[in-house]
Amino acid sequence: MKKLFLVSPVILVIYFTFVLVIFPQIYSNNDFGTAKPTLYTMIPEQAKLDEPFEITLVSNNEGAEADLQTVTVGFPQISNMDDIKIVSYDFLQSPKIFLQGKQIGSSYNSNNTPIEAKYPILEAYNRPSKTNHSSSMTIQIIPHQAGTFLIYTKTVTMPHTSEQSHFPRQGILDQQNEFVQEHKVIIIP
Numbered sequence: 001m002k003k004l005f006l007v008s009p010v011i012l013v014i015y016f017t018f019v020l021v022i023f024p025q026i027y028s029n030n031d032f033g034t035a036k037p038t039l040y041t042m043i044p045e046q047a048k049l050d051e052p053f054e055i056t057l058v059s060n061n062e063g064a065e066a067d068l069q070t071v072t073v074g075f076p077q078i079s080n081m082d083d084i085k086i087v088s089y090d091f092l093q094s095p096k097i098f099l100q101g102k103q104i105g106s107s108y109n110s111n112n113t114p115i116e117a118k119y120p121i122l123e124a125y126n127r128p129s130k131t132n133h134s135s136s137m138t139i140q141i142i143p144h145q146a147g148t149f150l151i152y153t154k155t156v157t158m159p160h161t162s163e164q165s166h167f168p169r170q171g172i173l174d175q176q177n178e179f180v181q182e183h184k185v186i187i188i189p
Contacts (some may be wrong), residue, residue: 009027033064034164035129035157039071042043050147053185059155063164066157069129073139074121075172076153079132083144089137089153097148108160118175129157142188152180160163182189 040058047053059071075084079100086095098104100119103114110178115161124137143149152174156166166179174180 018084026147034162035066035069036060036063036164037061037066037129037157037167038068039153039155039167039181041153041181041183044150044185046186046188047141047143047149049187049189050142050144052140052142054138055151055183056136056138057124057153058134059124059126061126061131061157063131063157065126065131065167066129066159068158069126069155070123070158071124071135071137071155072073072180073123073137074152074180075117076150076152078118078120081122084120084122084140085140086122086140087140089135091124091126091137093127093134095122095124095137097122102173103142108156108166108178115176116134143185145186146189149187150183152183153184154180154184155177172183177181 019074038060042056044053052135055073057071057073059069061069081097081099089095100117100118100120104117104121106113106115113183122139124135126135136183154167154174156178160166168181171179172182
């Protein structure tokens, strides 16, 4: 009985140390990691007028798991998506098309600062975006005007906690006030 009487206070001290000191420190640490999206694009330098060409985008999250990752392809020189077709994708959710005039999020914030789209965009989603999970999408485009055809690409993870939550991390800003990679395809007659 004496041994049990001596062991009980020791167990209580250990218990209260964990409950009052160790667990609160573990759970109050908000640094659970940052998502780090990447985007690799395969886009030709040239294409022929009125003939289809394909672009492929491969995204990855090289950081912590995120609630959501979007991959966006913008077409700043066109007003509709009649000659753009999704050939394949393996994202967890189906890609969505946002036409000119539709409300879209902006400034790395999907709900609080909506704007009206000036040109169409195509977005593919992974919800959730797991660490080191790659997804791809191939799109077919038929150009009807000779010259330079612009394509904007980007990927963003949510919650957007830092500049590591989007790719690219610098460059030109698109209609959503977010950084994009600008790709130029020369359309030859």
